[in-house]
Amino acid sequence: MQFKQGLPIYRQIADHMSEQILLGHWEDGERIPSVRELAVNLEVNPNTVIRAYGYLQEEEVIYNKRGIGYFAAEQAADKIRGIKRKEFVVLRLPEIFKTLELLGIDMDELGKLFQNYKLRKEAS
Amino acid sequence: MQFKQGLPIYRQIADHMSEQILLGHWEDGERIPSVRELAVNLEVNPNTVIRAYGYLQEEEVIYNKRGIGYFAAEQAADKIRGIKRKEFVVLRLPEIFKTLELLGIDMDELGKLFQNYKLRKEAS
Amino acid sequence: MQFKQGLPIYRQIADHMSEQILLGHWEDGERIPSVRELAVNLEVNPNTVIRAYGYLQEEEVIYNKRGIGYFAAEQAADKIRGIKRKEFVVLRLPEIFKTLELLGIDMDELGKLFQNYKLRKEAS
Amino acid sequence: MQFKQGLPIYRQIADHMSEQILLGHWEDGERIPSVRELAVNLEVNPNTVIRAYGYLQEEEVIYNKRGIGYFAAEQAADKIRGIKRKEFVVLRLPEIFKTLELLGIDMDELGKLFQNYKLRKEAS
DNA sequence: GTGGTCTAGACCACC
């Protein structure tokens, strides 16, 4: 896997996993890949995965059974969506709106850019 | 001034200054606050302001006259708006759109949230 | 059964069983649940129960008849109480007292909290 | 420094530091020892201190100024006392009371043990 | 100087 810079790898892994859960790749309570397994897949150090999993565990998105592995939390998808949504609306949207205003992008134009985005996504 | 974490302070200062210029706080070619002055105001180390100014200088948003000070570039506002706009559309919008889709926020809802934002801003 | 983390599951099971014995759920020398039975009830691996029973056996709180099962020891309740009491006074109380002092909880207040605890317990 | 086993070293360091803050060793907002400094003092790896500090930061007991160091939070002592108190009363006291009942230790006896504890402490 | 991240590798307890 390719990692961007500017955000720690462990956070990118955490984001990636919570996105996967959000998209329903695992059922509620289903076991997710073990630390070592994921570390090999992503070609990172197990410690880095542990850190990512620890982070998700604090957010109560996954939980741990000792000696067995990590599991997607009950209603993990809904919970994540709720948390992320609130976070997004409160923390990121205001700043995004401010930028839109400063740059003179209104909702009409944003809508068109969004259409564009979706078309390009379909094409790929 | 309060600084977020996750973005270097010097970048936050640079963003803040270019926002001010964008909003027309200084005419083209007008002198902007000196390094020391701004450092005192923002309660940061002068080195940090120097770095911020250096960054803005690379973006050709301000320029420096040795021994005199820093000045807003000609057509600084337009230049900034152009740069920032391209940056925003190419680098940040795709990720924002992806998040919107994941969280199930469509343009309608975003429009309403934007209205809200503007109302709250007026009120304050 | 729900297990806390911070203490191994097998220890939590052992504590739970010795508490049951302390409360007189089984007479001296009475047979306690088999490993498999308990494992199913608690939804844990039989190995974990074996470990818990082994631990209790070391403390001479239960004993084993090969091929038959595990039994509460003679005067098990008294024995447990003695062991636990010493353990508690020597190992845990000092730390508890230290915490009480740091938090500014005196014996008066502790007494009231204890009353509360007993009331809530009766109510449930 | 001597570390017990059963609780990770980084948690013991965190507990130790928050105890120090609770006891008023640092004023509100005063700088606490740097990661490296403390690591040398305690003869542990800097990573271990970072982890302890990260833990305290999540609890909002200390905060960080990048490139400068860690600082005791405003009203850190009161905040800690509040958090710890609630934690103690809700999470630990019920279990302690349960044990006291099981072992047949009443408030009178506990009071005497407490006196003992204080005497021994003064003597040392 | 400060903290933060990552890797590598060892060791442990637990299931």
Add this chain to the structure above:
DNA sequence: GTGGTCTAGACCACA
């Protein structure tokens, strides 16, 4: 097998 902790050491960005 599982996760968790700790060490050692390198490297980086930031103030």
